[in-house]
Amino acid sequence: MRRLRYAMVGGGRDAFIGAVHRRAMALDGQMELVAGALSSDPEKARASGRDLGLADARNHGRWQDLLDDELKRSADERIDFISIVTPNHMHYPVALAFAQAGINVVCDKPLVHTSTQAEDLAHAVQRTGAVFAVTYNYTGYPMVRQARHMVQSGQLGEIRKVIVEYNQGWLATKLEGGDNKQADWRTDPSRSGIAGAIGDIGSHAENLVATITGLEIEAICADLTTFVPGRKLDDDGNLLLRYTNGARGVLIASQIEIGGENDLRIRIFGTQGSLAWHQEDPNRLLHASLTDSPRILTRGSGGLCPAAVKATRLPAGHPEAFHEAFANVYLGAGEAMRARSEDRALGALEGDYPTLADGARGVRFIELTVESAKSEAKWTPWS
Known part of the structure; x- marks a missing residue:
């Protein structure tokens, strides 16, 4: 080959x-x-x-x-x-x-x-x-693919609530305009687009929910804030979400939370159980059941779904992370x-x-979040 x-x-x-x-x-x-x-x-x-x-x-x-x-x-x-x-x-x-x-x-x-x-x-x-x-x-992390399998196979029952957070603190001060190339373009509307934190990392949070759960957004209630004086785009976002199946969601995307590094985490709650995954500890997936004791599933261990196994390169206990997820x-x-x-x-x-469809949905998510944040209406419908 x-x-x-x-x-x-x-x-x-x-x-x-x-x-x-x-x-x-x-x-x-x-x-x-x-x-x-x-x-x-x-x-x-x-x-x-x-x-x-x-x-x-x-x-x-x-x-x-x-x-x-x-x-x-x-x-x-x-x-x-x-x-x-x-x-x-x-x-x-x-x-x-x-x-x-x-x-x-x-x-x-x-x-x-x-x-x-x-x-x-x-x-x-x-x-x-x-x-x-x-x-x-x-989406390339093995335990994200395991979480997707568990939701799709009905192990959590019907999804009721999702909480996803992407917490960073690197833009807590005004780094743009200096020597920080990343801060400079990410806070510039002509290069970054209409959104700051919600576009840069909020789009990741939206995609993670969609990938694992398959839920479709029905409406958004967004509060976007620019805390750092002189900054042109949002650096903090807090969203309430309604999904078409009746589930509710909370999405946080912030780059001014001092102490936050690359703190992406998701919790999914269904009628029969829940899952929790944290990007800074990516080889572990926490599963709680309505009837059994909570358990921790680990990357590389037995009993995982074929997609998670395929995405795994090293035996259990040998950490895999950021580069491997990109590689997948x-x-x-x-x-x-x-x-x-x-x-x-x-x-x-x-x-x-x-796919391209995932990317296009992410663009629409950013647009509607910005629209919602500017609107006096409580809910902005997905359209």
């Missing part, structure tokens, strides 16, 4: 997430970086490519040049997919151009700035058949790409990754 060839847009020198993506793709030895346009600054882009050993002919200063060059290459040399790890405002033009060219896309979240842009991507993918994945990486998203997307190239259907455990 040959390695899938990929190019990257963004993720060059001084970038954090690009290196995470590359390490994740390298874990299973199935993907190979062969081309790139690694920065919006052409000189920095080419210098970053040289750092990673890219051949001069495939080391580009602009993403448009990268696409033009790939389309000139033969099928046995052209990239299999593009990985987009730029600030949010560049997701749409890059993803649309490659999808329209029929090249598979893996794009960081949130997907794009508007639902209209998401619809454009959907039309392009429908026309060309390109695989399109969105890197909601927390890429693994599922890669399986879909291979199936596409071989003109075959996916196998039973293949193609487990967040």
Whole structure:
């Protein structure tokens, strides 16, 4: 089985997430970086490519040049997919151009700035058949997939309530405008979009609930706040959610909670039991039953569902975490790409990754949350 060839847009020198993506793709030895346009600054882009050993002919200063060059290459040399790890405002033009060219896309979240842009991507993918994945990486944790299985198989009964929190404190002071590149673009509406914390990490929280429970939002009651003076976007969000099955939800996404690092956690309560998972302790899943004693399920132990087993690389007691979760998203997307190239259907455990539809739903969630926060009405219906 040959390695899938990929190019990257963004993720060059001084970038954090690009290196995470590359390490994740390298874990299973199935993907190979062969081309790139690694920065919006052409000189920095080419210098970053040289750092990673890219051949001069495939080391580009602009993403448009990268696409033009790939389309000139033969099928046995052209990239299999593009990985987009730029600030949010560049997701749409890059993803649309490659999808329209029929090249598979893996794009960081949130997907794009508007639902209209998401619809454009959907039309392009429908026309060309390109695989399109969105890197909601927390869906790649084995115990998240175990939680999804337990909910889907009815072990919790009917879901009544979900509480999801993403607590960070790194933006408790005004870091933007200085040397912190991450703070600078994430708090800039022209690059980040209409939302701050709710777009950056609240979208992860929404996706985690949807992935595990399958619940669909009926209405949102949102309170978004900008606590740090001079900041242009929200840095704290508190939401009440109503789901179409009658369940209720609470979602917190904050980047001003001092002491919070990457504190993503979810609790799910049904008529027959509950589950609790914490991203900072990702190899454990707490399960409480209406009739039996509470138990702790651990990654790599016996009795887990096939999807959780497949997502596990090391024996129990050897911690797996952030990079491996990213790798599982890429693994599922890669399986879909291979199936596409071989003109075959996916196998039973293949193609487990967040799709364009997940990304589009996340964009709509951000839009409606901002709308709700500005409205005097108590509830903003999902539409």
